[in-house]
Amino acid sequence: RYGYFGRVPPEVVKLMFCNISGCLTEGRIFLSVSGEEMVSINTRDTAGIRILQKEGVEVMLLTSSLDPFEKALSQKVSARLGCEVLCVGEQPLDDLETLVKERKLSWKDVAFMGNDEIDVQCLNVAGLSAVPSDAPVLAKNAAKYICTAPGGKGAMREFAEHIRLQKRKAKSQLEQDRIDLTSS
Amino acid sequence: RYGYFGRVPPEVVKLMFCNISGCLTEGRIFLSVSGEEMVSINTRDTAGIRILQKEGVEVMLLTSSLDPFEKALSQKVSARLGCEVLCVGEQPLDDLETLVKERKLSWKDVAFMGNDEIDVQCLNVAGLSAVPSDAPVLAKNAAKYICTAPGGKGAMREFAEHIRLQKRKAKSQLEQDRIDLTSS
Amino acid sequence: RYGYFGRVPPEVVKLMFCNISGCLTEGRIFLSVSGEEMVSINTRDTAGIRILQKEGVEVMLLTSSLDPFEKALSQKVSARLGCEVLCVGEQPLDDLETLVKERKLSWKDVAFMGNDEIDVQCLNVAGLSAVPSDAPVLAKNAAKYICTAPGGKGAMREFAEHIRLQKRKAKSQLEQDRIDLTSS
């Protein structure tokens, strides 16, 4: 039999980045005559974030400097979910690299959810990565998991359940390995 | 022939509980820059509630303390539909148990519509229970009826028509049984 | 050959009734914390109404006393489309009968678009009648035409094009009959 050292240790996600626009929202922005701006988020997705937080995953939300998302809006979303919000530039990978290192993590411990060309690099390096079902092909090709739900309509929830499942699998594998070691 | 006493008396729903978020609404919350919050409900669903009220079913709406739904909003929904609103905690079954007993009913006289993991217990015990078509698998497995319409887009209406049909079937069965008894 | 008098004269619609809620709108009502109410209509449908008005059809919009639709809203819709708005009760047929007679029309000259049980009678008597694709079965069974588009998303436009087509067919049939008569 192969022993513990012959196997890659299972990936355990400790940090998650998620785009607000297009992942947590549908990507739609409502504009009104009087100057009001509005977006919609889904309770199924906010429940998904709560699932991850319960599993000990730190969730950080991302907005892009390219597609200015009203600051007031992202702060509302952030307050509602108890998550920090980061504004990333044209190279999100560079902005997030520092954060990952600060937490003494490597990218394989990170989950990433994005939905456009700009997210391709992060989708590639993250240990677990996903896009909503309505993401462009380029982003889909880079993601490790493609949700069946579109952005703002359960995609985040689906990915959260996927991560929880991976974490449980990883945990039970560790247990099994310990038993195998003891019994060998 | 088998007589009346050899048969389970048909279930007649007298009380219905229905989640607001995800059942009456689509689960979407609109957030605006100015701090406004908005949800949408459907006239087909409100017509469904009126169908039940006409059939003598008391309809109570539920919100969850976990997913704080703006109090002002649930009161608006409540006023519009002429239904009481209850806020339940992490174990909705415990909160509703008292209410069911107060009305001297048993759970088989109760219809329940939910849409997430938290509702699984209630979906199991209620005489009739349903989830919208877009509920997570866990909730679907516990429900006795899965709507073809998603939440906030006719699911409640569909369940109301299902309940009305069951009530009519139960009534006609009672009639039939009475006729059978008389004629035997 | 059969002559003109052996044929039913073609139906020519001169008046159209259309439910606002569920036909022109999706049936959704947006409720906000601050007390605002909102509905959405579609430019394709408003273009449909304009098509009918150009063809000389008077279009009247209906709201129901059972499902109080904000008066301010129906007036906005009415002003935008240049149509009168009527509020009908539990028996829309009775309310509209008078109007049809006043205009010295019979129901076969009337087109009707509805979307629920309450509209069944009118759907039955109108010369042309339609429901959106998302109407309940009961209403669908009574309609002469079932749109492929749902309410608030092009159903009215589809019906308008259907009516225009019927009018043109009727006109060309009249022409043909005249030619047949002359040449016989």
Place this chain on the structure above:
Amino acid sequence: RYGYFGRVPPEVVKLMFCNISGCLTEGRIFLSVSGEEMVSINTRDTAGIRILQKEGVEVMLLTSSLDPFEKALSQKVSARLGCEVLCVGEQPLDDLETLVKERKLSWKDVAFMGNDEIDVQCLNVAGLSAVPSDAPVLAKNAAKYICTAPGGKGAMREFAEHIRLQKRKAKSQLEQDRIDLTSS
């Protein structure tokens, strides 16, 4: 082999016209009791416009005098996207003709995105033209490209990627032709 002069020079789009209502928006207008009007646009589509602007294409947005789109709204959309907005009449082709000539372009250098009968002429003459998947048949028949996405939900983005691809193909064809010429 056939030389350069035996081939039609590839079309290179330099100017694009795009309807706001029904192409950039879903065609829905939200009306509120208090008099507010609202539309929604999609970040995927705004990213599409940015793609074109990067490729050196001038993007102009169109509104119609027939379907009065709130001026305040179109100015908001225009400001957000850095595009000029034009209001066209019943014959959009006439209004745009002058603009095309002013820029010393011919219609084959122009891309056009429309979504209704009124746009048929422009869809016919433009070098590249597209309609969203939910456009009426008449408009679809006139368009050179039919998007798989509906209006306001990625149609503009899809067309932008299509144009970019055409531009790249044209460019690489020019290169190839130059190589062929040199090596012949």
